[in-house]
Amino acid sequence: MRYELTEDLITGNTLIDSEHKQLFDAINALLDACASGKGRDQIMRTVDFLNGYVGRHFSDEERLQVTSKYPNYPSHKTFHDGYKRQLQQTTQELLADGATVKSLGKLNQVAGVLLSHIRTEDRKLAKHLKGA
Numbered sequence: 067m068r069y070e071l072t073e074d075l076i077t078g079n080t081l082i083d084s085e086h087k088q089l090f091d092a093i094n095a096l097l098d099a100c101a102s103g104k105g106r107d108q109i110m111r112t113v114d115f116l117n118g119y120v121g122r123h124f125s126d127e128e129r130l131q132v133t134s135k136y137p138n139y140p141s142h143k144t145f146h147d148g149y150k151r152q153l154q155q156t157t158q159e160l161l162a163d164g165a166t167v168k169s170l171g172k173l174n175q176v177a178g179v180l181l182s183h184i185r186t187e188d189r190k191l192a193k194h195l196k197g198a
Contacts, residue, residue, distance in 0.1 A: 069089075069090040089116075096170075105165055112173070127146070138194075
């Protein structure tokens with residue numbers, strides 16, 4: 067399954083959407099590497115990217131929320147903090163276990179949580195930003 071920035075994931079905010087596209091490109095590169103038997107080589111690069119991406123992207127979103135006085139900022143920030151911990155735990159498991167089918171599945175689950183967040187919460191944020 068490839069990750070695509072489909073209509074239900076587009077927020078309409080240029081910064082947020084461009085950063086989401088970077089996320090999907092990184093995950094798709096990992097999936098392509100796995101399909102060609104090179105997943106073990108790619109998985110740690112993807113995890114390193116995701117950890118850096120999450121920190122930068124969440125900071126960008128939080129800055130937008132604070133400056134626009136987004137009313138759901140506290141819960142959005144709570145999700146971000148928890149997600150960073152979840153990604154860090156997944157990273158530690160990958161470092162310990164290596165690139166296995168199980169660890170790739172776990173990484174896919176973590177990506178799925180983020181997709182759900184984009185589909186609901188990030189779209190609410192973008193709607194607020196349009197009106198701010």
